[in-house]
Amino acid sequence: MAKKQVFGEEAKSLKFSHRKMAKVIISNKNDRGKYSFRETMMDQESVADFIQKNKS
Secondary structure, X not given: OOXXXXXXXXXXXXXXXXXXXXEEEEEEEOOOOOEEEEEEEEEHHXXXXXXXXXXX
């Protein structure tokens, strides 16, 4: 049996319900000169704000 396709408003609502995510990796250098990394998953729209807040 074939999968039933959805058209119209239902298809649009299903498409926009999937959130676009981004993985952001922030690096910090400690006193001894070693780097540590922190990974965060967030919405793609808020990546620029997060980077600006976490800049060293």
